[in-house]
Amino acid sequence: MRVAVTGAVGQLGSELVPRLGPRAISLGHDRIEITDDASVVSVLDDVRPTHIINCAAYNLVDRAEDEPEVAYRVNACGPRNLARWCAANQATLLHVSTDYVFGLETNSHVPWRETDRPGPVSAYGISKLAGEYFVRTNCPRHLIVRTCGLYGHNAARGKGNFIETMLRLGRERSELRIVDDQRCTPTSVTDLADTLVSLIESEAWGVYHATNSGDCSWFQLAAEIFRLSNISIGLIPSTAAEYGAKARRPDYSVLDCSKLTGVVGSPLPAWQDAVARYLHERESQ
Numbered sequence: 001m002r003v004a005v006t007g008a009v010g011q012l013g014s015e016l017v018p019r020l021g022p023r024a025i026s027l028g029h030d031r032i033e034i035t036d037d038a039s040v041v042s043v044l045d046d047v048r049p050t051h052i053i054n055c056a057a058y059n060l061v062d063r064a065e066d067e068p069e070v071a072y073r074v075n076a077c078g079p080r081n082l083a084r085w086c087a088a089n090q091a092t093l094l095h096v097s098t099d100y101v102f103g104l105e106t107n108s109h110v111p112w113r114e115t116d117r118p119g120p121v122s123a124y125g126i127s128k129l130a131g132e133y134f135v136r137t138n139c140p141r142h143l144i145v146r147t148c149g150l151y152g153h154n155a156a157r158g159k160g161n162f163i164e165t166m167l168r169l170g171r172e173r174s175e176l177r178i179v180d181d182q183r184c185t186p187t188s189v190t191d192l193a194d195t196l197v198s199l200i201e202s203e204a205w206g207v208y209h210a211t212n213s214g215d216c217s218w219f220q221l222a223a224e225i226f227r228l229s230n231i232s233i234g235l236i237p238s239t240a241a242e243y244g245a246k247a248r249r250p251d252y253s254v255l256d257c258s259k260l261t262g263v264v265g266s267p268l269p270a271w272q273d274a275v276a277r278y279l280h281e282r283e284s285q
């Protein structure tokens with residue numbers, strides 16, 4: 001097994017590469033441009049992977065509202081290029097997608113299953129759903145793994161994530177308003193990376209949901225971060241409307257991961273456990 005990881009220096013990719021050990025072919029943005037078919041073909045023809053895990057993505061959810069064509073190029077045309085190379089070379093493509101393919105249906109508060117009809121509500125979500133369809137249409141040997149609210153230590157050193165943002169605001173402010181009317185499952189890239197490796201080793205294919213277990217609002221996640229970090233701050237529940245982000249997000253995008261559990265044997269750990277481990281590892285770095 002030779003596994004090319006695109007987006008290899010991002011949050012998730014940088015956790016996957018060490019787990020794969022000598023099987024990994026690390027493809028950062030400096031080595032491959034997934035929107036450019038010529039780059040995809042020449043790099044992959046050179047390294048000849050049997051599997052690709054695509055972690056490369058345009059993840060700026062709010063900015064995507066202003067430049068949807070950029071998001072579409074990276075999140076839809078990029079995976080299409082990878083899928084076509086895989087199909088022509090009998091390789092398997094594991095493509096990482098998002099809970100933001102849901103959101104249009106606002107009455108449902110039951111965890112989403114892989115068979116539920118998606119309905120994105122943002123340019124980012126639409127571009128990711130288009131990427132899923134390109135992968136499904138072009139590459140018979142595919143895995144599409146939808147996940148949610150990723151955080152990892154690599155982003156802590158670079159772009160940041162929700163936990164790092166909360167820790168910074170906890171130092172700067174005495175009071176904070178956090179959205180309490182959107183529910184999902186924040187997910188640790190270390191837990192997700194373990195699962196993705198198990199999944200490609202299992203030779204399963206199709207669409208899977210993969211998040212830590214349980215669910216919470218952003219307000220509840222912030223409260224847990226501050227509790228575990230012994231930061232005392234006035235935390236006030238707020239609404240998405242009050243926060244006024246440029247992109248609309250799902251009110252409820254909890255994913256049912258039981259199909260994945262059936263393949264890898266056990267569910268991912270509870271989100272509270274994953275957050276506690278992240279904070280502990282951060283302290284000891």
Ligand SMILES: NC(=O)c1ccc[n+]([C@@H]2O[C@H](COP(=O)([O-])OP(=O)(O)OC[C@H]3O[C@@H](n4cnc5c(N)ncnc54)[C@H](OP(=O)(O)O)[C@@H]3O)[C@@H](O)[C@H]2O)c1
Pocket residue numbers: 006007008009010011012013028029032033034035054055056057058059074078096097098099128147148149150151155
């Ligand atoms: N972050 C989340 O909360 C979240 C939630 C649900 C699903 N996901 C999905 O999970 C996957 C991994 O996310 P992540 O948080 O690890 O992302 P990330 O940290 O932003 O990493 C993405 C990587 O992709 C690279 N990249 C961007 N455009 C590229 C291109 N055109 N060609 C090649 N490489 C390119 C980036 O390099 P540069 O920075 O150098 O451009 C970056 O290293 C993505 O598919 C994402 O949509 C993420």
